[in-house]
Amino acid sequence: MQHHLLATDDEDDRPFRIRPPKPRKPQAASLADEEPHPLANATYRMTRFETSWLPESLGPFLEQSLITDVEALVRGGKEATVYRCTPGETLDCRWLAAKVYRPRALRNLRNDAMYREGRGFLTADGRPVKRSDHRIIRAIGKKTTYGVQAQHTSWLMHEFVSLQKMHAAGAPVPKPYAASENAVLMEYVGDENGAAAALSQVALDPETARPLLRDILRGIDILAGLGLAHGDLSAYNVLYSDGRAVIIDFPQVVELSGNPHAEEILYRDVLRVCEYFQAQGVKCVVDRIFDRIWATVERPDPAEMGANEGPVVRQPDRARK
Ligand SMILES: Nc1ncnc2c1ncn2[C@@H]1O[C@H](COP(=O)(O)OP(=O)(O)OP(=O)(O)O)[C@@H](O)[C@H]1O
Ligand SMILES: [Mg+2]
Incomplete structure (x- = not known):
């Protein structure tokens, strides 16, 4: 892969030019002269x-x-590492979680094309790239260094922006605080004993599990109301803390109206959640839950989407990812 090669001199790519490496210090300079890293x-x-x-x-x-x-x-x-951080004085919380994406060259890239279909690119300040901004569209298409970096930033900005919208709508997600080109800063889910366990690691009795299922379905409903599906929802991406379920890991969110695979992806989200709760003894009928949510989704006429949609796959691969 050529992702880490130096940028081309293509004028069109200028807005995303990565700063050239700083000139090396003269040999004579001692190590003590170098600024310590932050x-x-x-x-x-x-x-x-x-x-x-x-x-x-x-x-x-x-x-x-x-x-x-x-x-x-x-x-x-697989894609990121999460660190517990001490918040600054202005923030009213005990800890923060920083999800730091690995540098793109070192990332175990998820096959993300299916999720990106029909959704726009987001810039580092969370704004959608306009179709008329040919420079970035071309840089992404040509996979120049700038284009790949822009795509990487867009991937994590989708996580940040979705968290913002979800949190504002009252969904059970960590509160997002800030994003940089390579990291998202959010509420830390856990306590002095450590970070919360994923639901996948926890066995529950049906009475304890049932309200958590309701919370997660409320989260799916809120996302659907925003025109989105999580795209990688399962008990692995739900944290269990203090008797509540918190949904995490949103970079691959899917546009329900513009993605020809949306129905399949949303169905898989619902299926995986239900599989976990069925194993805890909670009765849930996947098709009934899915049909109720899907009926609320506003979708354009399939013919208008121009996609050659096949029949909906209702038994997707059960393996995770
Ligand atoms: N806000 C948070 N508070 C506490 N722990 C968190 C938080 N966000 C993530 N984690 C922990 O970090 C792990 C990785 O986070 P996340 O799932 O978002 O990243 P990922 O790289 O996509 O991981 P994976 O590929 O395993 O799904 C989670 O499984 C969880 O244990
Ligand atoms: Mg995850």
């Missing part, structure tokens, strides 16, 4: 690998005093 005094001791990208990813949050320390690593996922 996490040099953090409680969490970074590995050498993290040192190459973590300070840059969290630097903007430190500069704005949104966080004052990185305390511990919570968990490394």
Whole structure:
């Protein structure tokens, strides 16, 4: 892959030009002259690998005093690593979670084309890229360094913007605080004993589980009302904390009106949630729940979408991802 190659000189790509590397210091300069990186005094001791990208990813949050320390690593996922951070004085919470995406060249790229269909690109300030902005559209199409970075930023901005909309609508998601080009800062779900467990790790009796199912379905309803589906919903992406369910991990959110696979993807979300709750002894009928939600979704005429939609797959691959 050529993602990490230097940018071309294509004039059209200029707005997303990555700054050229700073000239090396003259050999004579001693190491003591170099500025310590912003996490040099953090409680969490970074590995050498993290040192190459973590300070840059969290630097903007430190500069704005949104966080004052990185305390511990919570968990490394496939695409991102989550850290527990100390919030700045202005924020009224005990901890924050920073989800830091691996540099794009080191990411285990999810096959995301199916999720991106029909949804726009978002810029680093969360605004949709206009169709008339040919420069970025072309850079993305040509997969230049700028285009790939813009796509990467768009991927995580979809997570941030969805969290904002969901949280504002009262859905059970972590409160989002800020986003940088490579990280999302949000409410930490957990307590002094550690981060919350994923629902997939927890066995519940039906009485305890039932209200959680209601919360998650309310979350799916709110998302559908916003014209979106999670796209990777399962008990792995729901945290269980203090008797409540909190839905996480939104970068692949799917546009219900513009994505020809929307019905299949939403069905799979509902199916996976129901599979977990059925295993806890809660009665739920997947087709009935799905049909109720789908009936509320406003969709254009399939012919207008120009997609060659096949029949809806109602028994999607049960393997996770
Ligand atoms: N707000 C949060 N508070 C506490 N822990 C969190 C929070 N967000 C994420 N985590 C933890 O970090 C893990 C990874 O987060 P997330 O699922 O968003 O990233 P991911 O890279 O897509 O992971 P995966 O590929 O495993 O799904 C979660 O499973 C959870 O354990
Ligand atoms: Mg996840």
